[in-house]
Each structure stands twice: as C-alpha cells, then as structure tokens.
Amino acid sequence: MDQKPDGIFGIIEIVRDFxxxxxxxxxxxxxxxxxxALDIVLGVSRAWAYHEFSSRKWRKGLVSHTAMILIVAVGYPFALYMNLGPVIDTFIVAMMAAYGSSILASLSALGVEIPGLDHFIKQNIDHEKFQLKDGLKEPKKLIKKKEDK
Structure with a gap:
C-alpha cells in the first residue's frame, strides 16, 4: 500500500518535491x-572598512537574513502549491529591490562608482541620518551626523 505522508512529513515532502x-x-x-548573500558580504565589508563591525549587528543581520532565506525557501513551494505564485513572486521582487538598494548603498560607501546609479543614490539617500563626505582622496564615506545639543 502506497500511502502519502501527512502532517509534518507531508510538509517536508512538498518542499523536497519542489x-x-x-x-x-x-x-x-x-x-x-x-x-x-551579496548583501551580507558587502555589509560586512562596509562595516569592516569603516571600523563599525560589531558582533551585535552581525548577529542581528545574520538572523534576519537567514530568516528571509528560510521563509522564502520553505514558503515558496507552499505558495505555488496553493496557486499563489504571482503573490510570492511579487514579494520576492520587492525583497530583491530592498536588498538591491542596500547593496548599492554599500557599494557607494565603499567607493565603487556605478555611472548613472551613483548620482541617483546620492540624490535619494536619507540626508536626515547620513551625510556624504566629499573632497576626500579616500573612498566617499557615509557618516552619521552628530546630534545638535
């Protein structure tokens, strides 16, 4: 008798089959x-380059990035199983845009200039939190503004 798995084994079977x-x-x-993964590598590189690397930020970032990967890796097969492919695809594209903006900000902070995009990044950066330093011979850095006392 060939019985399909149920319960947790049914869930594992859907993901394994996908x-x-x-x-x-x-x-x-x-x-x-x-x-x-690219965002993790560039974020760590950026923190290392600016001497802002901390184990607390590393753990927080690693947990949130790992959670995103696991949610998508396990949730995607279920979304397709429930015929929600376009919904999950839209979510993934939105997440790629968010991670992509983080990647572009990290590249800009590390001094990598991408023609066309570099100007767009400088125009749309959150100037309340960050200030671009110009006139330096080293790569352009994003630094936090000092609070007015």
Whole structure:
C-alpha cells in the first residue's frame, strides 16, 4: 500500500518535491538567495572598512537574513502549491529591490562608482541620518551626523 505522508512529513515532502523538480523553473528563489548573500558580504565589508563591525549587528543581520532565506525557501513551494505564485513572486521582487538598494548603498560607501546609479543614490539617500563626505582622496564615506545639543 502506497500511502502519502501527512502532517509534518507531508510538509517536508512538498518542499523536497519542489527542490527535486521545480526549482529549475523558478530561478527567482535562487536569485534572491544570491542577492541576500551579496548583501551580507558587502555589509560586512562596509562595516569592516569603516571600523563599525560589531558582533551585535552581525548577529542581528545574520538572523534576519537567514530568516528571509528560510521563509522564502520553505514558503515558496507552499505558495505555488496553493496557486499563489504571482503573490510570492511579487514579494520576492520587492525583497530583491530592498536588498538591491542596500547593496548599492554599500557599494557607494565603499567607493565603487556605478555611472548613472551613483548620482541617483546620492540624490535619494536619507540626508536626515547620513551625510556624504566629499573632497576626500579616500573612498566617499557615509557618516552619521552628530546630534545638535
């Protein structure tokens, strides 16, 4: 008798079956994971370059990024199973845009200039929290403004 798994084993079976057969047709999941990994690497590089690396920020960032990867990796097969593919795809694209803006800000802070995008980043940065330093021979840095006392 061939019985389908139920309960937690049914959930595991849906996810396992997706990654056995369906991931090739849904590269958006893999692309998001690559974007998240790139954001981690650039964020750590930025913190290291500006001597702002702290274990508390590292743990917080690692937990939130890992949670995003796990939610998408496990939730995506279920969304497809429930015929909610367009909804989860929209969520993933929004997350890629958010992580992409973080990647661009980190690249700009590290001194990597991307023609066209660099001007856009400088125009749209949150000037309340950060101030761009100009006139330096080293890479342009984002520094926190000192609070007026």
């Amino acid at each position: 990654y056995d057969h369906g991931i090739d047709e849904h590269m958006i999941v893999f692309v998001l994971m690559v974007v998240v």
